[in-house]
Amino acid sequence: KAGVTQTPRYLIKTRGQQVTLSCSPISGHRSVSWYQQTPGQGLQFLFEYFSETQRNKGNFPGRFSGRQFSNSRSEMNVSTLELGDSALYLCASSPNTGGNWNTIYFGEGSWLTVV
Amino acid sequence: KQEVTQIPAALSVPEGENLVLNCSFTDSAIYNLQWFRQDPGKGLTSLLLIQSSQREQTSGRLNASLDKSSGRSTLYIAASQPGDSATYLCAVLGAGNMLTFGGGTRLMVKP
Numbered sequence: 001k002a003g004v005t006q007t008p009r010y011l012i013k014t015r016g017q018q019v020t021l022s023c024s025p026i027s028g029h030r031s032v033s034w035y036q037q038t039p040g041q042g043l044q045f046l047f048e049y050f051s052e053t054q055r056n057k058g059n060f061p062g063r064f065s066g067r068q069f070s071n072s073r074s075e076m077n078v079s080t081l082e083l084g085d086s087a088l089y090l091c092a093s094s095p096n097t098g099g100n101w102n103t104i105y106f107g108e109g110s111w112l113t114v115v
Numbered sequence: 116k117q118e119v120t121q122i123p124a125a126l127s128v129p130e131g132e133n134l135v136l137n138c139s140f141t142d143s144a145i146y147n148l149q150w151f152r153q154d155p156g157k158g159l160t161s162l163l164l165i166q167s168s169q170r171e172q173t174s175g176r177l178n179a180s181l182d183k184s185s186g187r188s189t190l191y192i193a194a195s196q197p198g199d200s201a202t203y204l205c206a207v208l209g210a211g212n213m214l215t216f217g218g219g220t221r222l223m224v225k226p
Contacts, residue, residue, distance in 0.1 A: 004158075031212055043204070043216040056211030090158055094212070104149065104214060106159035 002027065004107035006091050012113045018079040021110045025072050025093030032074040033104070034066060037088040046089075049074055081114045088112075117142045121205055121217035128195055129225050136190040136220045138205030143183050145207040149214070150179050150190050153202045162203075163190070195224045 005024040013019050025032050034046040045058040049068035066076040072093075078085055088111055094104045118141045128134055138148070147166045151159040163172045163179040165188070171180040178191040188205060202221045206214040 006158075033212065033214070035214070042218050043206075043214075045213045045215070048212050050212070056213055058213070092159075092214075103161050103164045104208070104212075105161060106151070108158040111156075 004091055004093050004105055006089075006107040006110050008110060009108065010111045010113075012115060013081050014115055015081055015083060017081050018077060019081060019112060020075055020077045021089055021091075021112075023074045023076075023091030023093075023107060025074070025091075026105055029093035029095050029105075030072055031094045032068055032072060033092045033094075034074070034076050035090045035092065035106075036060075037090060037109070038086075043090070046076065078112075083114050086112060086114045117145075117207060117209055117215040119205060119207060119215050119217035121203075121220050123220060124218065125221040125223075127223040127225065130195060130197060132195050132224075133191070133193050134195055134222075136192070136203050136205075136222075138188040138190070138217055140186045140188075140207050140215070142207075142209070143186055145183065145209055147208045148179075148181050148188050149206050149208065150177075150188075151204040151206065153204060153219070159204065195222075197224045197226050200224050 007022045031050045033048040037043045048056045052068045063079045068074045088109045090109045091107045092104045094102045122137045149164045150162045165172045165181040176193040181188045202219045204219045206216045
């Protein structure tokens with residue numbers, strides 16, 4: 001069974017540009033979450049989608065947005081990039097069916113550098 | 116607001132030692148606790164998951180315990196090996212399927 005797949009793995013952008021990152025969850029998983037990892041702040045929750053609906057959002061500015069498609073694949077977008085957005089962006093998926101709180105699986109991440 | 120703390124932040128041990136990593140959290144209203152491993156430049160690998168109703172879980176040389184009432188978890192690694200060198204992260208699952216992470220323990224096992 002394929003794991004969580006994130007693309008692209010590495011990218012460099014210029015301040016003011018926007019970026020879109022993609023995530024394909026494990027087959028059958030309907031919950032997709034996004035996290036930002038930086039040396040200073042550690043791992044922080046961005047948002048979570050389930051069946052194309054955003055269920056929860058972390059404390060990030062509106063420049064950070066996401067969506068989920070009917071096949072559970074998800075994208076996150078960051079507009080008007082700032083130097084501080086340089087980070088490892090991790091996608092995670094879980095079945096999250098009913099009230100059964102399952103193991104959450106992470107992808108390898110997308111390394112974003114803003115120059 | 117949930118806060119998760121991991122102690123120690125870094126640990127260096129000789130090969131073969133048994134070691135304990137600590138995790139504490141401030142809000143006991145959690146669904147589960149997960150321990151992850153992260154190698155440099157990589158994503159997170161799930162090691163163990165303990166449901167809130169459980170006390171411990173074991174996988175090979177790893178054993179994790181959970182005391183929800185006191186807000187503590189420990190990860191016990193038996194007979195450490197150089198391949199265990201990595202950062203270990205503890206995370207609690209709260210409302211909204213959101214994980215709150217600790218800062219991690221960076222482990223170095225020397226041959």
